[in-house]
Amino acid sequence: MTATAPTWRSAPLAAYNMQSYPAFTAVPARRALTRPGPVPPLQYYHTPPPDPPKTDKPKREWPPAVRLYVQRSFAAENSIADIGREEMELKLKKVISDAAESNTLHTVDWDNLPLPQQMIQAERMRIHTMNNSLTSAWRDLSILNVQETNGISNDSISKKRKSSDLAHGQNEQENPPPWRTTNTGGAFEDRLTYADKRQRNDLVGKIPSKSQFNLESRKRRFEGGENGSTSTHPNVSTMGSSQMPDVEQGPVVGTCEKLEKKYFRLTSAPNPATVRPLPVLEKTLDLLKKKWKSDNNYSYICDQFKSLRQDLTVQHIRNEFTVNVYEIHARIALEKGDLGEYNQCQTQLRVLYSSHLGGHPMEFKAYRILYFIHTRNRTEMNDVLADLTPAEKKAPAIKHALDSRSALALGNYHRFFQLYLETPNMGAYLMDMFVSRERLAALTNICKAYKPDVKLRFITEELGFESDEESARFLCDQGGQSFLEEREDGVRLLSGKVGNIFEGVKDAAFRKVDIKGQI
Numbered sequence: 001m002t003a004t005a006p007t008w009r010s011a012p013l014a015a016y017n018m019q020s021y022p023a024f025t026a027v028p029a030r031r032a033l034t035r036p037g038p039v040p041p042l043q044y045y046h047t048p049p050p051d052p053p054k055t056d057k058p059k060r061e062w063p064p065a066v067r068l069y070v071q072r073s074f075a076a077e078n079s080i081a082d083i084g085r086e087e088m089e090l091k092l093k094k095v096i097s098d099a100a101e102s103n104t105l106h107t108v109d110w111d112n113l114p115l116p117q118q119m120i121q122a123e124r125m126r127i128h129t130m131n132n133s134l135t136s137a138w139r140d141l142s143i144l145n146v147q148e149t150n151g152i153s154n155d156s157i158s159k160k161r162k163s164s165d166l167a168h169g170q171n172e173q174e175n176p177p178p179w180r181t182t183n184t185g186g187a188f189e190d191r192l193t194y195a196d197k198r199q200r201n202d203l204v205g206k207i208p209s210k211s212q213f214n215l216e217s218r219k220r221r222f223e224g225g226e227n228g229s230t231s232t233h234p235n236v237s238t239m240g241s242s243q244m245p246d247v248e249q250g251p252v253v254g255t256c257e258k259l260e261k262k263y264f265r266l267t268s269a270p271n272p273a274t275v276r277p278l279p280v281l282e283k284t285l286d287l288l289k290k291k292w293k294s295d296n297n298y299s300y301i302c303d304q305f306k307s308l309r310q311d312l313t314v315q316h317i318r319n320e321f322t323v324n325v326y327e328i329h330a331r332i333a334l335e336k337g338d339l340g341e342y343n344q345c346q347t348q349l350r351v352l353y354s355s356h357l358g359g360h361p362m363e364f365k366a367y368r369i370l371y372f373i374h375t376r377n378r379t380e381m382n383d384v385l386a387d388l389t390p391a392e393k394k395a396p397a398i399k400h401a402l403d404s405r406s407a408l409a410l411g412n413y414h415r416f417f418q419l420y421l422e423t424p425n426m427g428a429y430l431m432d433m434f435v436s437r438e439r440l441a442a443l444t445n446i447c448k449a450y451k452p453d454v455k456l457r458f459i460t461e462e463l464g465f466e467s468d469e470e471s472a473r474f475l476c477d478q479g480g481q482s483f484l485e486e487r488e489d490g491v492r493l494l495s496g497k498v499g500n501i502f503e504g505v506k507d508a509a510f511r512k513v514d515i516k517g518q519i
Contacts, residue, residue, distance in 0.1 A: 062105070255275070278321070288301060346364065400423065436474075453493060456472060459471050
């Protein structure tokens with residue numbers, strides 16, 4: 001019996017393409033014993049977009065006039081002291097960039113165009129002038145407001161009242177209520193104290209209001225009693241009649257011919273008749289130097305130098321002569337131990353030295369380092385050290401001051417007292433102010449290192465004393481008189497017993513620095 005095949009089997013096999021749809025994945029046969037690496041992940045490759053065509057940026061050709069303008073801007077003879085190089089470069093870049101953007105590089109007159117530093121200086125002067133004009137306008141407006149406020153009369157106030165209010169006010173004046181008659185001394189004017197009761201009565205009768213009274217009181221306080229008369233006119237502004245100095249006014253040109261003049265603190269605008277001009281001040285300085293050598297009267301010399309400095313200040317004189325005046329006064333103040341006057345001179349000298357007006361900046365920079373050693377002001381000391389240039393560090397005076405600071409920082413008192421005996425210029429006057437403190441610190445270290453006793457001669461040599469007698473006097477002043485013993489080989493200090501005493505004295509010496517002023 002033959003069975004017939006189903007219809008689905010009778011379909012031709014060619015209809016199914018086995019080669020197009022395989023049932024497995026072909027794997028290549030291994031031909032080596034090494035382990036195959038990881039199969040890389042399937043990557044999809046796409047064609048990157050084409051790069052945009054590169055266009056060469058044309059190189060700008062600067063005109064020769066612009067190049068010469070840049071060279072003139074960086075020339076040393078055209079530099080201005082108070083304008084930095086970075087500020088000048090920014091201004092120069094802005095000027096050239098603006099000309100390039102506006103296509104005026106070839107049309108600008110670069111030969112006559114102001115340099116960048118000159119433009120900056122002109123802008124500063126314009127701002128300063130504008131501030132001065134605003135200050136003057138504000139001051140005039142304030143005076144006008146005070147005058148208008150004080151000029152309001154009682155008639156104008158009464159015009160704003162109604163007739164009934166006016167009649168009611170008159171009745172109150174004729175028959176005041178009891179609460180106004182019981183406490184008549186509680187007004188502000190009545191609580192003020194006057195040297196003479198008649199003075200108060202006269203003043204109250206002349207002043208129409210409390211605001212005017214306050215202004216008149218302020219006027220008398222500023223005038224200091226020189227002009228006791230007060231204005232009787234209610235519209236007169238005391239601010240306009242005040243004699244206080246105007247800080248915005250220009251320099252005074254003196255006409256006084258006196259060589260000697262006492263110092264007075266200015267409380268009003270300087271009078272040219274009492275100010276000495278520069279030629280007279282130069283003669284005054286020569287006279288003061290001769291008197292200092294002959295009389296050595298510090299109170300007189302200090303007063304005369306302060307007066308001389310004041311005349312220089314009110315006339316805005318800043319030159320080599322000004323530097324010389326401050327340097328001489330600073331040296332005299334150092335010699336007499338007056339740190340207050342020395343600090344004032346040293347502060348002004350810093351400003352003058354920055355203007356390159358001459359003088360001896362190396363000498364006074366060394367004094368400044370020694371001063372900060374004395375005050376133990378580490379912050380200012382770091383600022384001074386950061387400002388020193390390599391050439392300044394090689395100067396003898398500054399090198400000595402730096403070595404002294406380094407010796408104290410390292411605790412090398414042997415080296416420090418050697419430097420103390422070799423101090424240049426007048427630095428020894430500053431070192432004398434803190435050498436006793438450093439001797440105590442060194443003495444406590446000697447007492448810890450040398451026990452049970454130490455020779456007095458050793459202390460004299462190590463601590464920079466001139467003689468054994470001076471060394472013994474120093475030990476006695478610090479409480480060590482009972483610990484000195486005289487033996488066959490000389491005087492000895494019982495260092496093992498006196499160490500605690502010197503330690504307490506040293507702590508007290510380092511606790512406070514007593515100075516009159518600060519730089």
